[in-house]
Amino acid sequence: MKNKIIRIDDISDIDTSRISVYDLNNRYIDRRGNMYTLRYNKVQKKVEIIKIMRTHINDASYFQRKVIQNKIDRSRNENIEPEEKEAHDDYDDNEDTFEPNSFINLAIELMMTHRERLKGIMMNIKNSNVVQWENKAASTELDEIFRNIDIDGIQSFEKAENYQKELINYPRSITYYQAKIDKKGRDIIEALAGHNERIMKFIYVYEMLQTIKALYRNLKKLINTLKTYIDGIEPEDIKNLNQGEKQFFNDALVSINNTIDEIDDLLDGSRHLEEYVYSNKNF
Numbered sequence: 001m002k003n004k005i006i007r008i009d010d011i012s013d014i015d016t017s018r019i020s021v022y023d024l025n026n027r028y029i030d031r032r033g034n035m036y037t038l039r040y041n042k043v044q045k046k047v048e049i050i051k052i053m054r055t056h057i058n059d060a061s062y063f064q065r066k067v068i069q070n071k072i073d074r075s076r077n078e079n080i081e082p083e084e085k086e087a088h089d090d091y092d093d094n095e096d097t098f099e100p101n102s103f104i105n106l107a108i109e110l111m112m113t114h115r116e117r118l119k120g121i122m123m124n125i126k127n128s129n130v131v132q133w134e135n136k137a138a139s140t141e142l143d144e145i146f147r148n149i150d151i152d153g154i155q156s157f158e159k160a161e162n163y164q165k166e167l168i169n170y171p172r173s174i175t176y177y178q179a180k181i182d183k184k185g186r187d188i189i190e191a192l193a194g195h196n197e198r199i200m201k202f203i204y205v206y207e208m209l210q211t212i213k214a215l216y217r218n219l220k221k222l223i224n225t226l227k228t229y230i231d232g233i234e235p236e237d238i239k240n241l242n243q244g245e246k247q248f249f250n251d252a253l254v255s256i257n258n259t260i261d262e263i264d265d266l267l268d269g270s271r272h273l274e275e276y277v278y279s280n281k282n283f
Contacts, residue, residue: 005026005027005028005029006026006027006028006029007028007029007030008028008029008030008031009030009031010030010031011028011030011034011036011049013028013030014028014036014038014049016038016046016047016049019038019047023038024038024039024040024047025038026038028049034051035051036049036050036051037049037050037099037102038050039099050098050099050102051098051099098272098273098275098276100205100273100276100277100282103269103270103272103273104164104205104208104212104273107208107212107266107269107270108160108161108164110262110266111157111160111161111215112157112161114153114157114219114259114262115153115154115157115158117255117259118149118150118153118154118259119154120251120252120255121226121252121255121256121259122146122149122150124248124249124251124252124255125142125230125248125249125252127245127248128241128245128246128248128249128252129241129245130233130237130238130241130245130249131233141229142229145222145225145226145229148222148225149219149222149223149226152218152219152222153218153219153222156215156218156219157215160211160212160215163207163211164208164211167203167204167207167208168204171200171203171204174189174196174199174200174203177203177206177207180207181203181206184278185202185206185277185278188202188278188280188283189202189203191280192280192283198283199283201283202277202280202283205273205276205277206277208273209270209273209274209277212266212270212273213267213270213274216263216266216267216270217267219263220260220263220264220267223256223259223260223263224260226256227256227257227260230252230253230256
């Protein structure tokens with residue numbers, strides 16, 4: 001099932017009385033850049049509107065154009081009964097509500113988008129011939145940047161996706177993760193002692209938070225290094241490119257700038273995830 005990114009003026013534009021199970025995977029972005037998802041509350045038998053994250057207003061259109069389709073959260077999908085195909089009215093319009101699983105899933109989906117985009121950026125730069133690759137002295141620095149992007153970006157995305165699968169499908173023991181967690185995290189585990197299911201929920205969110213932050217903070221440095229290199233290319237070298245080569249070069253530059261903006265959005269959203277994870281009342 002595919003989701004849609006829908007632009008709205010305000011949260012009140014979402015008419016929950018018309019929502020069906022097939023709409024639960026939609027994403028909504030208002031004019032201020034707030035992003036929302038939907039969740040069916042089985043206990044209260046109503047659809048709730050959940051705020052996922054806030055984007056920069058100028059970048060909100062990115063999510064409508066570029067976010068790859070986010071899969072329905074597994075547990076939510078499994079818990080919807082056939083007779084609940086048509087959702088009931090009313091919703092929770094508390095904008096402070098944060099749905100961690102939706103944000104984590106969104107981040108993983110974006111990683112898959114960025115993995116392919118990084119490959120495209122490097123290919124476009126090579127195809128632009130703005131750097132003469134036979135000139136080893138001129139290409140060594142860019143070659144090193146590409147190597148780091150491949151190892152610490154593209155390959156790291158795949159590791160992050162596999163790590164999420166491990167945490168969900170075949171997690172290790174609590175003591176294994178406890179040894180890796182910081183003091184605040186260990187305090188939460190101690191407070192949840194005797195409730196292994198709640199502890200594992202905390203560990204999942206905590207580990208994904210650390211994975212997302214570490215990967216994207218490092219990737220931001222790598223992309224900024226690439227942008228600095230590109231910005232340092234002599235205008236005359238760009239002017240001498242043919243039309244096709246200029247298009248490759250411009251496409252790469254646009255993708256670099258978009259990726260930097262998207263990383264900033266994701267890191268901004270991760271602060272909400274961090275606030276969530278360090279409150280044991282959420283587990």
